[in-house]
């Protein structure tokens with residue numbers, strides 16, 4: 128996850144917006160940094176650029192169906208289909 132301070136004050140954000148570490152990943156943790164400001168920025172040793180949030184992983188099982196038994200309020204409405212407010 129990004130840190131709000133560096134992003135807001137210096138334009139230093141994560142290149143991938145949010146980094147996802149796979150639960151079976153065994154390599155070094157990498158942080159993709161992007162300076163979206165016009166000003167050069169030098170990270171200092173021990174300066175914090177990201178924060179790690181550890182969450183439980185749900186191993187979901189999917190069941191394929193041809194039709195839903197009941198229609199839901201959302202139905203097939205996708206991006207922006209519920210309006211702005």
Ligand SMILES: O=c1ccn([C@H]2C[C@H](O)[C@@H](COP(=O)(O)OP(=O)(O)OP(=O)(O)O)O2)c(=O)[nH]1
Pocket residue numbers: 143145146147148149150152155156157158159
């Ligand atoms: O900010 C990040 C994002 C990813 N990773 C590591 C852990 C993760 O498990 C692996 C692969 O990341 P991801 O699955 O997001 O990469 P991808 O672009 O989907 O490609 P691929 O899965 O083929 O590697 O890289 C990091 O260290 N930091």
